[in-house]
Amino acid sequence: MSDITVFAARKIITMDPNQPEATHVAVRDGYILAVGDAECANPWGGGTLNNELADKVLMPGFVEGHAHMMAGAIWDYTYVGYHDRTDPEGQHWSGLDTLDAVVERLTEADSKLPKGKPLVGWGLDPIFLSDERLSRRHLDAVSADRPIMVMFSNFHLLCANSAALDLVGYGAHTNVEGVVMGADGEPTGELQEMAAMFPVMRRLGVDFRALSLREDAVRSYAKVCQRVGVTTATDLFSTIEESDIGLLHRITADRDFPLRLVPALGTTEAPEANAAKALALREQSTEKLRLGAIKLMTDGSIQGWTARVRWPGYIGGQPNGIWNTAPDMIHALCLEMQRAGLPMHIHVNGDEASEVVMDALAEAKAAHPRPGLRHVLQHAQMMDAPQFARARELDLCVNLFANHIWYFGDQHVAQTIGPDRAASMDGCRAALDAGVNLAIHSDAPVTPMGPLFTAWCAVNRQTMSGQTLGAAQRLSVQEALYAITLGAAFTLGMDHEIGSIETRKRADFAVLGADPTQTTPETLCDIPVHGTVLGGTVHLL
Amino acid sequence: MRLPLTVIGGYLGAGKTTVLNRLLSEAHGQRLMIMVNDFGAVNIDAALLESRTDDTIALTNGCVCCTMGADLFMAIGDILDRPARPDHLLIEASGIGDPAAIANAALTEPELAYGGIATVIDGLTWDTLSQDAKIGAQIRGQAEAAQLLLISKSATTPAFLPDRTTQNLATQVPLAPLLLDQRPVSTPSRKTIPHPAYTNWSGCPARSMTAPDLRAALNTRPDSLFRLKGWVDAPSGKSWEVHCVGSQTDIKPAKRTKAHLIGIGLAEQSDPSVWQSWLTASLC
CATH class of the missing domain: 3.20.20.140 (Metal-dependent hydrolases)
Incomplete structure (x- = not known):
């Protein structure tokens, strides 16, 4: 017979109406054998007590019924969104409520990135930022020669710096829906929808399939x-x-x-x-x-x-x-x-x-x-x-x-x-x-x-x-x-x-x-x- | 060489794959790459079939069909990264998709050239569907985005269509001259074979122009000149590569190339002398 492990907990919330609370759960072969108190495994001949979780509260493992795998690898990029978030390694990223803060975070990321590698940010949502709109001018302040793009949280827009725009050749002569032009007749850096975004993403090696x-x-x-x-x-x-x-x-x-x-x-x-x-x-x-x-x-x-x-x-x-x-x-x-x-x-x-x-x-x-x-x-x-x-x-x-x-x-x-x-x-x-x-x-x-x-x-x-x-x-x-x-x-x-x-x-x-x-x-x-x-x-x- | 991209739009069941099939079997001499949502729906003529894998079908005439997968744009990137590019890329938009959302990539991506949007219109159902409360606005958008409307299943033209160059698919004329890039300019060995349904023309722009001036000049071109392609001198000593389809204009910088333009239009509407007069007045 396989080994039985009895996990002790401060409290177990079972979500089972027949026994809503317990203190111990016996496990065999990856399945729950018995639930109750310290003796719950006794009818099965008892088991090895595991006290690793003895001061914790256990619930059934949570079930996330609607999420996307991209939620993990998106952290390959630098988070510049408005809300606080935690990355898969547990590092806390505070939310950014001004464009200055966005530039500051990207500048820090730029300083850690090897030369020649593009810098990619994600999570920006202009709906939460009351000041001006992110433009290539902000991103040029981060780096004049490293290509930079910031993907917006809806994935329908991005903003690129001049180095990234130059890789594609976007400029005053560009006359295409989705390449936003400024009052100076030059692209602002904001690119809307995939047709306009794709040439920049392609050159910066950003491929969502890899996420x-x-x-x-x-x-x-x-x-x-x-x-x-x-x-x-x-x-x-x-x-x-x-x-x-x-x-x-x-x-x-x-x-x-x-x-x-x-x-x-x-x-x-x-x-x-x-x-x-x-x-x-x-x-x-x-x-x-x-x-x-x-x-x-x-x-x-x-x-x-x-x-x-x-x-x-x-x-x-x-x-x-x-x-x-x-x-x-x-x-x-x-x-x-x-x-x-x-x-x-x-x-x-x-x-x-x-x-x-x-x-x-x-x-x-x-x-x-x-x-x-x-x-x-x-x-x-x-x-x-x-x-x-x-x-x-x-x-x-x-x-x-x-x-x-x-x-x-x-x-x-x-x-x-x-x-x-x-x-x-x-x-x-x-x-x-x-x-x-x-x-x-x-x-x-x-x-x-x-x-x-x-x-x-x-x-x-x-x-x-x-x-x-x-x-x-x-x-x-x-x-x-x-x-x-x-x-x-x-x-x-x-x-x-x-x-x-x-x-x-x-x-x-x-x-x-x-x-x-x-x-x-x-x-x-x-x-x-x-x-x-x-x-x-x-x-x- | 820029890869020209043409998008085939149209609602579910309008006949997009029929158009693609017809194109695959025409003697245009071009190696086409066709991207579809589902090539189970493309009934390839068995005589043309050379080999097939999970996501690609190779044809004996050099054409290739592939499925686009979930990320269309990344798939376009993959094609551009291939060592041997096809002569022309055609993408069948989804039945609900906005073909312009795809075709715009040919305007933005330096390695693509604009090949146009042809939207297939079901001649029997269009006047009902285009007025449908749930779907009407979206499929009217597919017709409005197009430079060319291809009418299927009916000899009569529906009433609620926007004003565009229109061809009825019941007419057994080759579709390649309307959908594909004209070829003699850089590959004289594979000249476009003239067909009496179409009028071909070529001319030589004599002036060097800035991009805004060139765009303004091209915007005055006669409506009957459906496709226009070629090179115009730029002040920098380089050239502009020009691809015009219907009312859409694609101008991209290119290395110095002898200035010349080639055009094509529907024979019944075309008058090359008008085209020549426009060239002389606007580009010479």
């Missing part, structure tokens, strides 16, 4: 997760190919690799080809690599005014957003994935997008009934009570973007959809009241990964300016903790093996410094995370 599915990117992503107590995380819109599988198998099989990785294949091909590819990938799943889910994009973002919204639209009168996938194609993809039995994670930001997707899924489910096949509306930020009721009727899950309330709530009130609809955004309460399975997420690297912070957002609904936005949609702490554990596990079809600490489940734990159920709701996000346990292996920071 996912490469060894260091995968390992770095796992570190991001470990740091915030996440033991299972998605990579939603993976471009994974058959040829990447070997690498992923090797990395994830490593005992030191602290994550169950759930890549969802992006729909980039015809429905049948996509389904065939996902079905083939599914066969390659292992205990720490879960393949076979599909990610479908539909509309854009609300703060970019590219989400498809229903009447009355955007308060500024902006034209309705754009479809990234045509409604007809959404129907075709839903039909084919439902036929093939593949679970879908469907990006819907605006409420017109959620409506179109529910129409498509209603049709698909009528054509190919498959009880138990779970599809998830991702973001679903503008769904209201009737839409949640319909989601319930269609047996759909939602994964709401709770972090948005804090990061963009004020902008939604003032600039996008106005105070009333902003107050009901990411309506966690409405979802639960309708009986819909709920998860909440970070969409890292869009906002930093941190399930306890995400839970804090859903509980407090506080914006950056300190307002409470939509008090009626707040969750209790217990409900929010459910959403980052069992709720999220359910959306991945993994609730039978992760999400709670109970016998038969995998021994995946978040190792915390305090008890989230005993702290005031306002300080939920301040609880320290000391690492994780994955399949019984301890991964402390």
Whole structure:
């Protein structure tokens, strides 16, 4: 018989209603054998006591149901965003609220970089900076000869210095949409959308593909997760190919690799080809690599005014957003994935997008009934009570973007959809009241990964300016903790093996410094995370 | 050599791959690279098929089809980095995509040349779809971005189309002269074969011009001159390389090259004497 390890803890919050709290958990072969007190392993002949976590609080390993692998390797670049962040190595990066501070940080990075290597910054969001716009003049002050670019947080814009612009040959003669020209007739350095950005990125060797599915990117992503107590995380819109599988198998099989990785294949091909590819990938799943889910994009973002919204639209009168996938194609993809039995994670930001997707899924489910096949509306930020009721009727899950309330709530009130609809955004309460399975997420690297912070957002609904936005949609702490554990596990079809600490489940734990159920709701996000346990292996920071 | 890039736009099912297939089988003598979202949808004539791998199909006429993957622009970069570039790159935009968002890369990237946007219009459904509340604005944008509209599935032209050079695909004329770069200038061995449906023309600009002056002069070119390509002297002693398609103008600096221009238009609309008069008045 294999060895039994009994982990002692200050407290174990199990998320199992039959035994909500415990002090010990016995683990055998990576699974939870028994939960209870110091004697819980006795019926099995007892085990070896492990006191490593004896002063810690354990919860089920957190589940991040919507994030991107890029959240790890993006830290190859220098962070110049407005909000405080922590990199995968645990270094804290303070947020920058002026362009002077941005220049200062880049100057410091420049001084550490070998000669000839381009300097790349990321995370700048002009929506938070009240002073002038970042231009090549600022970046020229960092270096006149080293090419520099700063990628904005939305990845649709960047700013380059003169050395980088010269590599492409952008100048006064340039007359192209997306290359912003200043009053002096010269490019300001700001480049909008890929066509204008790509020639600079190409010459500076910036390739987003390298931020996912490469060894260091995968390992770095796992570190991001470990740091915030996440033991299972998605990579939603993976471009994974058959040829990447070997690498992923090797990395994830490593005992030191602290994550169950759930890549969802992006729909980039015809429905049948996509389904065939996902079905083939599914066969390659292992205990720490879960393949076979599909990610479908539909509309854009609300703060970019590219989400498809229903009447009355955007308060500024902006034209309705754009479809990234045509409604007809959404129907075709839903039909084919439902036929093939593949679970879908469907990006819907605006409420017109959620409506179109529910129409498509209603049709698909009528054509190919498959009880138990779970599809998830991702973001679903503008769904209201009737839409949640319909989601319930269609047996759909939602994964709401709770972090948005804090990061963009004020902008939604003032600039996008106005105070009333902003107050009901990411309506966690409405979802639960309708009986819909709920998860909440970070969409890292869009906002930093941190399930306890995400839970804090859903509980407090506080914006950056300190307002409470939509008090009626707040969750209790217990409900929010459910959403980052069992709720999220359910959306991945993994609730039978992760999400709670109970016998038969995998021994995946978040190792915390305090008890989230005993702290005031306002300080939920301040609880320290000391690492994780994955399949019984301890991964402390 | 700059690689010319043409983008084929059009809504789902409009007939984009039909256009690409037709182009692949025409005797234009050019080595095409065609990037598609899904080449399962390109029905390659079996006689043309040479070899195929997971993401590439090689044809006996030197053409290659490949799938673009999730990151189109990085894939364009890969093609530019190849030791042997094709003669012309064609990209099939997604059914919902804005073809200009791709074609603009030919204006920004120094190693690309602008080859134009051709949007395929389903002649049967356009007048309904283009007015659809959910999708209408986006697909009208595809037509507005184009310099050339190719009408499929119907002999009649839909009512709600923007004013662009238009060709009905039912007309069995070669599409290469409209979609591809004209070739005699740098590769005289592979001259464009004249076809009676099109009028070819060439002329010699005599003046040296600054970029803004050249742009202003090119902006006055006759609408009937659909494609215009060549070199014009620059004051620096170097040249400007010029690629014009419809109303779009691409001017990029180039090493000294003998000034000359070649043009093509639809025969029924073309009058080379008008083109020559424009050249004399604006560029000489």
